[in-house]
Amino acid sequence: MRIILLGPPGGGKGTQGDLVVERYGFPRISTGDLLRQAVQDRTALGIEADAAMKRGALVRDEIVLGLVRERIGRPDCRDGYVLDGYPRNLAQAKDVEALDPARPEIVIAIDVAAEEIVRRLADRRSCPDCGAVFNLIVRKPAREGVCDACRGTLARREDDRPEVIRERLRVYAEKTEPLLAYYGSIGNLRRVDGGKGVDATAAAIREILDAALGAGKADARA
Numbered sequence: 001m002r003i004i005l006l007g008p009p010g011g012g013k014g015t016q017g018d019l020v021v022e023r024y025g026f027p028r029i030s031t032g033d034l035l036r037q038a039v040q041d042r043t044a045l046g047i048e049a050d051a052a053m054k055r056g057a058l059v060r061d062e063i064v065l066g067l068v069r070e071r072i073g074r075p076d077c078r079d080g081y082v083l084d085g086y087p088r089n090l091a092q093a094k095d096v097e098a099l100d101p102a103r104p105e106i107v108i109a110i111d112v113a114a115e116e117i118v119r120r121l122a123d124r125r126s127c128p129d130c131g132a133v134f135n136l137i138v139r140k141p142a143r144e145g146v147c148d149a150c151r152g153t154l155a156r157r158e159d160d161r162p163e164v165i166r167e168r169l170r171v172y173a174e175k176t177e178p179l180l181a182y183y184g185s186i187g188n189l190r191r192v193d194g195g196k197g198v199d200a201t202a203a204a205i206r207e208i209l210d211a212a213l214g215a216g217k218a219d220a221r222a
């Protein structure tokens with residue numbers, strides 16, 4: 001199964017993706033994390049991606065596709081994977097279908113209102129060392145400013161500044177939101193209300209995936 005988590009920046013894709021990983025064991029592939037790693041490693045690709053990311057723009061499709069191709073080709077993706085932050089436009093949706101055409105796909109769109117997103121991103125803090133994500137209000141680290149997982153020093157992501165957040169939301173509305181209609185027409189789109197807190201959202205996603213994966217197993221037996 002290919003599970004695509006679709007939704008605005010700050011909508012909870014990463015948090016929910018981690019919970020899906022915990023329950024079903026599929027790896028989570030975050031193109032944002034892969035790009036940030038490339039930026040940190042100062043690879044040629046990372047240097048090119050950095051400028052677009054700082055502006056809140058999308059990185060070129062070919063760069064992101066290369067990262068996704070390499071990642072889903074690894075053995076841990078054999079039974080399935082969760083995509084977080086990919087695809088972000090129609091071309092990318094078609095790219096991943098072409099890369100791995102035989103795999104059943106389910107798209108879970110997490111709906112969150114724009115005002116709520118701005119609030120969440122302003123309160124978000126991330127660990128630059130291990131990528132763990134916290135929130136100053138709803139997911140506080142045990143020690144202020146310190147990562148629970150690796151003891152790194154938490155920081156606000158450079159693209160979580162208000163002016164960049166606005167641009168990321170604009171890009172989401174222009175490029176990514178049309179995917180809702182695309183997947184809606186294919187018939188594999190499920191929508192969940194992401195404004196009701198982590199647990200309620202996780203429960204809604206679990207219900208969808210239990211049904212979809214149960215059906216997948218029944219198909220495989222038939």
Ligand code: AMP
Pocket residue numbers: 009031032033035052053054056057058059060061064084085086087088092159168
């Ligand atoms: P994220 O961590 O998913 O919010 O991504 C952070 C930034 O990485 C985005 O604002 C984009 O600049 C870039 N990025 C992540 N995923 C993609 C993608 N699928 N296509 C293009 N750019 C991406």
